Amino acid sequence: MPASPDLANAWFAARGWQPFAFQRQVWAAVERGESGLVHASTGAGKTYAVWLAALRAFAKADTGKQPAPLQVLWITPMRALAADTARALQPPLDALGLNWSVGVRSGDTSAAERARQARRLPSTLVTTPESLTLLLTREHAVQDFASLRMVVVDEWHELLGNKRGVQLQLALARLRRWHPGLVVWGLSATLGNLQHAREVLLPAGGALVTGRQDKRLQVDTLLPEAIERFPWAGHMGLKMLAQVSAEIDASSSCLVFTNTRAQAELWYQALLEQRPDWAGLIALHHASLARQTRDWVERSLKQGTLKAVICTSSLDLGVDFLPVERVLQIGSAKGIARLMQRAGRSGHAPGRASRITLVPTHSLELVEAAAARHALAAGQIEARQSPRLSMDVLVQHLVSMALGSGFRPAELLAEVRSTWAFRDLRDSQWQWALDFVCHGGTSLTAYPDYQRVHAHPDGLWRVASERLARRHRMGIGTIVSEASIALKYWSKGGGGKSLGSVEEAFIARLRPGDTLVFAGRVLELVRVENMTAYVRRSTARKAAVARWNGGRMPLSSELADALVEQLDAAAHGHFNGPEMRAVRPLLALQQAWSALPTQGTLLAETLTSRQGSHLFLYPFAGRMANLGLASLVAWRVSREQPLSVSIAVSDYGFELLSPSAVDWATCLPMALSTDNLLEDVLASLNAGEMALRRFREIAQIAGLVFGGYPAAQKSTRQIQASSGLFYEVFRKHDADNLLLGQARDEVLREELEIERLHRQLLKMSALRLDxxxxRRPGPLAFALLVEGMRETLSTEKLADRIARMVADLEKVANNNTKA
Structure with a gap:
């Protein structure tokens, strides 16, 4: 018999709260056994909407010694969120005297806790998609999940658009087969395509509950003291250090977000150098730091003992830091959803405003800041699309389900096809996947390690050996990154304190005695052995900053459109808001020497210099789509006339530099055609090399490449060599291998953004070419010139060259010389 319907109201009343209408709506839907998706502002009460709904519907007044068996699975996208979520779920249980236990299962869970969970799962288990799949591989998984009533998927927007979401779809399909009446609810705050998000999570349908969206988001900009009329991207924005320091000083507690871990390291160092008295009051947080360090930072934030934390996306999601008063964003957030997510880390409670202050790293980011605020006010949030037919994830899932009790192909096929990601799976694709896990397809039949699953006489398919089962369990998941090297302090006796991890490719460039910045410290490299880099403290003033891949986030289409809207207004003499008024001198110079992009024109600029003939084109399509456009245009033009072209790209546009002149007025309309787009894009780029790089990830997910056991991890070079060998074998002897086709499709979809490129070409064809x-580079062209020089000059030489160029251009601008 379910608990009293007044249970949730009683808990709210004891705190002097009134439930919101959307919370009551969720409570009623769950009591009717319905599934759904809740979309509401960060801090609006989504967690208590679904958690109290579960308690109302499923908790019983049981005072027995044993807590209730597993009732609720709570899926979170990050391990760091799991413990925080578990803490948030506990207070209602304590206050209401319910005999439910809450546990956490992730990569951070101790061996002792795992052993307890092996005997009996808690009433509510907070876990990640990867750990859920691992639980499903246990021999008695059916019995372990026998009492499950409800699944909650937190931060659904973070999983929807990637392979982790596909992995979760498959896991949910298995749970639904065991429990046809399973209640599933998703939670999200930043989704631009709610219907698709609901359809992917709930293929059989469900409620869409839109919660409170009236949370006040205050977005302002920290204006620089001087506006550079010739801006360039790529520096860390440290010119704003004094102003950021003053803003931190005026706040009781704040988060300072950067877009890269290297940038976070530099800003932390710079703030401490400027304010040594902040030692112990400010901290650093990113995913490569040791878990103990991250835990300490998060606890200190919750307790309100830290004045500021310089962080990356590692603190983007759901962690509830009530003391945080405001957020500062260094550089452009590059997207509206990310801006909302980060803003929501402050004022994280119903009724409290969230404030985010944008800190431009160069003058053009002032226009992005104005665009972001207007797009946010208009609700122009980016859409996320679920991947389809990810065969590497399916191959991994087949082996996972063959562990433990095994699977029957017909039953599993129906289960797989019940997901959105595989609803269009053809019989031939299914048979290929079965053949691949059974004997490695047509090209790996001679190798026992790829005969992973055997069909038994009883009709069940099971993993062939315990050794292969052990290997597979270690590789479950879809997160593939550069091989990491542990970073530890050097100790003669060994066992120095762990600092975290850096990518192997970065350490490979250093020699013993070189220095690096990590965890806010300057360190000297002592030696590297067994995938561990040993370091000691250094007093050096200059050092290499540890770098990680994934630092450059492309500008979203929604923010790009809002950016062009702001430039269009400026072209017509309207400078709305403090950012646009501040950047007016730059835009006035751009208009005087050339023109401003508008919503009805496509701006192109030509320039002849000692280097050759330059074309600057401004589609505002984002870095990857602009790379595809630049390569396409260069290839199509060189097809008509012999031409050697070098390319530079930014989020705003691209530069083509050729030694000889080109009649761009004639060539551009042809070069921007959508005819034969796919074939021409593949021909214009080194698509083979890009597909090989993408295949490395696919090979790891599909279990072709084993990363090694914890004590003997393989190096990046070994993994690359292994995956490259498979790629060549498949390409020459198994051309129909679906993993090869997937690599090509992912390059087109994710790296070249072929759909966005196609839409951009159609959009550009409707614009008037301006x-x-x-006679000399204007502000927009200057930024692209710097992008081109960055590839050939060292940092010091680049800075000197830029300084000379800016001085020359400013002299002309100050003399009011018009091109």
């Missing part, structure tokens, strides 16, 4: 001949 071709301007420059």
């Amino acid at each position: 071709l301007q001949a420059l």
